[in-house]
Amino acid sequence: MPELPEAETIARGLDSVLPGRVVRRVEVVREDVVRGPVEPFAEAVAGREFRGVGRRGKNVVFTFADSLRLVVNLGMSGRFMTGVDAETESGSTHPAVVFHLEDGGWMIYDDVRRFGCLTAVPATEWTRWSRRLGPEPLAHGFTAKRLHGILARSRSPIRSLLLDQRRLAGVGNIYAVEALWFARIHPRTPANAIGKAAAARLHRALRRVLRNAIRAGGTTLRNYRDANGEEGRFGRALHAYGRESEPCTRCGTPIERIVFGGRSAFVCPRCQDGSALP
DNA sequence: AGTGTATCCTGCAGGC
């Protein structure tokens, strides 16, 4: 499910309600979503005060008052829900970790498939943790030139490169496919075959797609919900992803589904014919 | 270095 725009939407929602509140107890319902030993994890978080909630790549990052961080990768189906008291309807179908707060409120990490994981990262390890990820595509310093530099170092298919979190953080299958459609680049194009002009188109397309998706609150295909239980509205703005056999909104040619790297990509065979690579 | 495959896990849609 969640890529950068969904993680950003969730983080913003939680950041508006959590800071200043204190965790009383951490109830780990499903141990397999916790990275590392469960007891130390629960004890590290218990008793701490939330300072803020942000995002790094696709990860939701909770910062506590003493700089311990709780990093949550939502996998395919992770979600958060909160409530002010025990009476509040949770809407949680597959609770994995429950955070009981001192004020009687709660936050639940819910995850049907449990591909998500929660990690407690001490302040001293944060830099090292964050360095494993590539640059943020929406950061000011992320220029077309920088993207071109990343592309030049690899001959893997551009879609595969965009999904590699070590090279670029936060882009998943939906937004990779969409950005490539906007930039008129075939998903299988070797990254280092993409010239400056095409890299600049891709840079613009990535930032445009990600920004617009954040504005729409993300994309709900199945069970994605933000921290308030709302669906994302970006689904109707999709031009390629999931539109197999439907007409390309630019040229009318039916969109095709191709599979490589173990995942589906969607491509307009006319707009993205592999020729426009200067 | 890159690619295909399998793995973790559950739910849903479609075909018969």
Next chain:
DNA sequence: TGCCTGCAGGATACAC
């Protein structure tokens, strides 16, 4: 209705 297959927003390990 039931059973089967394939598919899903992610990440990682492995063999070639």
